[in-house]
Amino acid sequence: MKEDEMLKIxxxxxxxxxxxxxxxxxxxxxxxxxxxxxPAGEWKFIPCSPEVRxxxxxxxxxxxxxxxxxxxxxxxxLPNCSVDVYSNIPLTRGLGSSAAAVVAGIELADAxxxxxxxxxxxxxxxxxxxxHPDNVGASLYGGLVIGCHREQGTDIVHxxxxxxxxVAIIPDYELETKKARSVLxxxxxxxxxxxxxxxxxxxxxxxLTKNWELAGKMMAxxxxxxxxxxxxVPQLPLAQELALEYxxxxxxxxxAGPTVLAFIEPGKGKYVKEKLRPHFLNCSVELLTxxxxxxxxxxxxxxx
Numbered sequence: 001m002k003e004d005e006m007l008k009i010x011x012x013x014x015x016x017x018x019x020x021x022x023x024x025x026x027x028x029x030x031x032x033x034x035x036x037x038x039p040a041g042e043w044k045f046i047p048c049s050p051e052v053r054x055x056x057x058x059x060x061x062x063x064x065x066x067x068x069x070x071x072x073x074x075x076x077x078l079p080n081c082s083v084d085v086y087s088n089i090p091l092t093r094g095l096g097s098s099a100a101a102v103v104a105g106i107e108l109a110d111a112x113x114x115x116x117x118x119x120x121x122x123x124x125x126x127x128x129x130x131x132h133p134d135n136v137g138a139s140l141y142g143g144l145v146i147g148c149h150r151e152q153g154t155d156i157v158h159x160x161x162x163x164x165x166x167v168a169i170i171p172d173y174e175l176e177t178k179k180a181r182s183v184l185x186x187x188x189x190x191x192x193x194x195x196x197x198x199x200x201x202x203x204x205x206x207x208l209t210k211n212w213e214l215a216g217k218m219m220a221x222x223x224x225x226x227x228x229x230x231x232x233v234p235q236l237p238l239a240q241e242l243a244l245e246y247x248x249x250x251x252x253x254x255x256a257g258p259t260v261l262a263f264i265e266p267g268k269g270k271y272v273k274e275k276l277r278p279h280f281l282n283c284s285v286e287l288l289t290x291x292x293x294x295x296x297x298x299x300x301x302x303x304x
Contacts, residue, residue: 007037007111008298011104012291013089014096014138015166015261018207019219019226019252020200026096026138026145028291029166031089033100035063037108040082051087051097062098066105067112070125076113083108090284092174094255099135102126103295111297119294120156123147127154135255142294146204159208165269166288167262168254169239169280175232180256183228196223212265216250219263226253233257235280246275 013031017023045061047053055061059068063083071078089097106125110117117125119140126136133147137156144159188196199221206215220240230236233253240251243262250263264272269287277285 005039006300007035007108008300009035009037009104009107009111009295010298011100011107011139011295012142012293013100014135015094015252015259016096016134016138016255017222017225017252018203018215018263019250020196020203020222020224021134021146022200022222022224023132023149024134024147024200025204026134026136026147027162027164028138028142028144028294029095029168030289030291031095032087032291033089033097033104034086035104035108036084036086037081037112038083040080042080043078043083045083045085048084049086049088051089051091052085055085062101063105063108066102066129067109069129070106070109070115071113073125074113074115076109076115078109078112081112090170090259092176093170094175094253094257094259095168095170096135096139096255099126099130100139102129103136103139107295107297111299123156124154138294140294142292143290144207160292162207162290163266164290165264165266165272166290167243167248167264167269167273167276168284168286168288169235169260169262169276170284170286171233171235171258172282172284173258175256175258177256180229180232183232184225185228188223192223199223212249212263216244216248216263219250219252222252225256229253229257233260235260235283238279239276242276242279243272246272248272 011033012028127133127149133149137145141158144162203218239260248262
């Protein structure tokens with residue numbers, strides 16, 4: 001990276017699971033993490049929007065940690081940079097803020113030291129760091145992803161051009177993924193596991209065939225996590241009842257929560273948002289769409 005160059009990295013947020021697609025289904029959404037990177041004497045991360053006000057500003061920053069690890073994997077050392085960080089992704093709310101940071105770190109290392117990684121290589125690195133491919137896959141690819149991460153490899157099916165409106169009900173409290181996972185059972189009986197995976201299979205088939213009514217039915221039939229997490233997120237049962245009444249075809253926790261998403265056919269989201277808003281006065285109620293593009297890197301020249 002030359003002194004008169006800068007990098008701009010944009011990574012979309014994501015929602016994971018969509019109900020029963022636990023740790024394997026992800027959807028990119030229209031919130032973004034943006035980095036503006038310039039050469040500097042030392043590493044520093046400068047928060048430039050309210051959502052990232054409290055981030056670590058030195059090498060303890062997650063983006064740096066990931067970038068440094070990726071560079072070291074390939075035998076490189078990162079050059080020092082100053083990074084302006086912008087984001088409108090709510091932190092610790094189930095919209096993939098940490099996954100976006102992981103993807104940003106991989107893109108940063110790739111661009112700074114010229115690794116020229118393929119998207120498949122980036123996907124493997126991100127999944128190994130996160131432990132599952134749903135959020136990072138959506139942030140990398142955009143659109144809808146269905147992934148399987150194993151010790152032997154990471155496989156992704158990418159479905160572009162999924163058009164949906166989304167209404168996000170974002171509570172004013174945080175919910176750490178570790179806490180949200182602690183309420184899940186360690187084991188499922190075989191019969192329950194078979195039913196849960198069948199529900200997930202039908203969800204994917206319904207999404208691919210745009211059978212929205214069936215997709216919503218499967219979101220509600222999840223057995224993997226939502227029945228256990230609803231006690232941590234009291235907004236979920238109310239949203240499930242009201243959003244369907246107002247025209248959504250499905251409702252699901254976004255990732256581990258606490259954000260709840262209503263899924264709506266294109267063009268109808270604004271109406272659902274306005275109807276839901278008065279019922280969730282202690283939440284931010286936002287209209288989102290599916291982001292079709294995944295992470296991207298630009299190299300604009302600095303003005304002299």
